[in-house]
Structure formats: structure tokens, C-alpha cells
Amino acid sequence: MLSxxxxxxxxxxxxxxxxxxxxxxxxxELDAVNLYEQMAALTKDEKIRRVxxxxxxxxxxxxxxxxxxxxxxxxxxxxxxxxxxxxxxKLTGV
Ligand SMILES: [Fe+2]
Numbered sequence: 001m002l003s004x005x006x007x008x009x010x011x012x013x014x015x016x017x018x019x020x021x022x023x024x025x026x027x028x029e030l031d032a033v034n035l036y037e038q039m040a041a042l043t044k045d046e047k048i049r050r051v052x053x054x055x056x057x058x059x060x061x062x063x064x065x066x067x068x069x070x071x072x073x074x075x076x077x078x079x080x081x082x083x084x085x086x087x088x089x090k091l092t093g094v
Pocket of ligand 1: 058
């Protein structure tokens with residue numbers, strides 16, 4: 001696990017706690033995708049590899065679910081995500 005829920009959770013507003021929970025959940029899902037894809041790359045068993053990659057795909061769906069919730073709770077994040085997308089388009093021409 002790459003991130004931890006804040007230690008002093010009682011000092012944080014409900015809105016902030018929800019955003020932090022969603023960010024931690026996103027980190028956990030991203031971490032899971034890496035783990036399953038790395039294990040899929042390691043195994044010599046085709047059935048295990050297929051199932052691991054299928055699960056990695058499901059984790060990507062979970063990322064979409066948590067991101068959707070986070071963007072509902074954090075309008076600044078939504079705006080900055082759009083800004084980042086535009087910057088990449090400008091830099092790469094894609
Ligand atoms: Fe998941």
C-alpha cells in the first residue's frame with residue numbers, strides 16, 4: 001500500500017475526509033493494476049496470465065469509479081484534470 005489514511009482523522013472536515021478516502025482508493029487501485037500486470041508478465045501459465053490481465057482490467061474500472069466520485073467532490077481537481085489534458089494536447093499535438 002503506497003498511501004495511508006490520515007492519522008488525525010477527527011481533525012479533518014467530512015468533505016476533506018471523503019476526498020482523501022477517494023484519493024487513497026485511487027492509489028490502491030493503481031497499485032493493484034501494476035501488481036496484476038507485473039504478475040501476468042512473470043507467469044509462464046497462460047490461464048493464470050489471462051485471469052490476472054482480466055482482473056487488472058477490472059481494477060481499471062474501479063479507478064474510473066473512484067475518479068468519477070472524486071471529480072464530483074473536488075471541482076478544482078476536475079478543472080486541473082482538463083487543464084492537464086489540454087497541456088498534453090498542446091505539447092504532443094495529439
Ligand atoms: Fe479494485
